[in-house]
Amino acid sequence: MKRMAGSDAVFLSAETPTWHQHVGGIVLLDPSVNFSFDRIVDVVRSRIGALPRFTYKVKETPLGLDRPVWVDCPTFDVEDHMIRAACPRPGDLSALCEMAGRIFSQQLDRRRPLWQIWVVEGLEDDGVALIAKWHHALGDGASGMAIAELLFDLEPEASPNPEPAIPEPAIPEPAGEAPSDIELLGRAFWPPARTVRGISRYATQQLRRAGSVVPVLRENDVVGPMSAPKVSWNGTLGPRRAVAVGSVPLGDVKRVKEHYDVKVNDVMIAVIGGALRRYLIAHDELPDVPLVAGMPFSTRDDGDAEIGNKVSAALVSTATHVDDPVERLKAVHESTTAAKSLQRALRSRQIDSIGEAVPPALVTMASRTITSTGLEGAMPANGNVIVSNVPGPPFPLYAGGARVKAIHPMAPIMMGGGLNATLVSYVDDVHIGFLCDADLVPDPWELVAGLEPSLQELVEAATARR
Numbered sequence: 001m002k003r004m005a006g007s008d009a010v011f012l013s014a015e016t017p018t019w020h021q022h023v024g025g026i027v028l029l030d031p032s033v034n035f036s037f038d039r040i041v042d043v044v045r046s047r048i049g050a051l052p053r054f055t056y057k058v059k060e061t062p063l064g065l066d067r068p069v070w071v072d073c074p075t076f077d078v079e080d081h082m083i084r085a086a087c088p089r090p091g092d093l094s095a096l097c098e099m100a101g102r103i104f105s106q107q108l109d110r111r112r113p114l115w116q117i118w119v120v121e122g123l124e125d126d127g128v129a130l131i132a133k134w135h136h137a138l139g140d141g142a143s144g145m146a147i148a149e150l151l152f153d154l155e156p157e158a159s160p161n162p163e164p165a166i167p168e169p170a171i172p173e174p175a176g177e178a179p180s181d182i183e184l185l186g187r188a189f190w191p192p193a194r195t196v197r198g199i200s201r202y203a204t205q206q207l208r209r210a211g212s213v214v215p216v217l218r219e220n221d222v223v224g225p226m227s228a229p230k231v232s233w234n235g236t237l238g239p240r241r242a243v244a245v246g247s248v249p250l251g252d253v254k255r256v257k258e259h260y261d262v263k264v265n266d267v268m269i270a271v272i273g274g275a276l277r278r279y280l281i282a283h284d285e286l287p288d289v290p291l292v293a294g295m296p297f298s299t300r301d302d303g304d305a306e307i308g309n310k311v312s313a314a315l316v317s318t319a320t321h322v323d324d325p326v327e328r329l330k331a332v333h334e335s336t337t338a339a340k341s342l343q344r345a346l347r348s349r350q351i352d353s354i355g356e357a358v359p360p361a362l363v364t365m366a367s368r369t370i371t372s373t374g375l376e377g378a379m380p381a382n383g384n385v386i387v388s389n390v391p392g393p394p395f396p397l398y399a400g401g402a403r404v405k406a407i408h409p410m411a412p413i414m415m416g417g418g419l420n421a422t423l424v425s426y427v428d429d430v431h432i433g434f435l436c437d438a439d440l441v442p443d444p445w446e447l448v449a450g451l452e453p454s455l456q457e458l459v460e461a462a463t464a465r466r
Contacts, residue, residue: 002176004070011136012137016367031401055073056072062181097243104410152397232285243410253430276320288321297313326458383417386412386413391425409433421433422435
């Protein structure tokens, strides 16, 4: 068996029936004559050995006294995780996203390895899509790109043979047999003493970290916790999810970036902010203060491609209260610059994950208490939206011989905040995936409709000033 890392275990322990913790996305494919469901299954089967964690299942410690462990799944078969389906008519992007919303509304079965890939046929223009999801305990967004590298190819299969030769599948590194509950309880012996020691260590690390960031807080206008205004999607989450996707030209984003000397991430947060502002004005609920975005950032060292979770988050302003798009971009840039200064200070004082300090039972109890007692909707909002930006490849990819047209990533919504916007750049576009609570944001396509005009405002302003 392999003991689960504390940062991975938190995502498993904190999950509730309404706060799902799976990651994934929609991949649109332009199929070739050789593409088939069996072929994509063979590709995954031949490469799954490079992702041994995707062949393991979870064994939880009784009573949640210690972190779960990864163990071998004796019945593992790639085909059990690959699902062939047809998109409902008319087979357009809206119908595909409705299907994806239903898939993302279902939690993964913990009795099996925690991932699925749906191969969806019947799209308009003979298109095919992959809808992938895996539990956050398996890995974060950076891990997702590593997973994509294994699934995708740099060129289509050159051989015209409809059944190309597939390499012999690599044998995954075994995790070991599942221990008995008695053995796991023995490993968690004296949990009270371990918990007290872990919490004490964690508290000491937090105090030292707080001391290192005080100078940054004094010198920068950093967005503080619990400072976000409440809007209609800040409330108690339900189990249903809705999905909408969109794209904007990467060339336009870079043109704005270069003209105003900001980052691509700044431009995209300003574009998201513009779309949110349009949505709020249309629903007559635009607050006088800016909406706050939770911005995840990787804590990995350069070159670290290990599968797992190495991520923290900062709070930044989306400047939705600013009418002028250029001033909104400048406000976002100032906020992200301050957040990056805070990140550097935090990374200078690395600390253990909360999952290393406390047993899963306490994390589960806290999470379920918040979601089941109404505290989730009553608490002040720590943020309004999560905005994640994952750099993707500037060159085309292929899956099972089919060219990848677009990659729309998805990530979990935050507790009490039913909206997530995840971005990935790929070839000539930035692709956006909105995942939201279906009851709190009934029509996320309104947000998609605001992306292009929000970007074009900035392009036009940059062109006019040039």
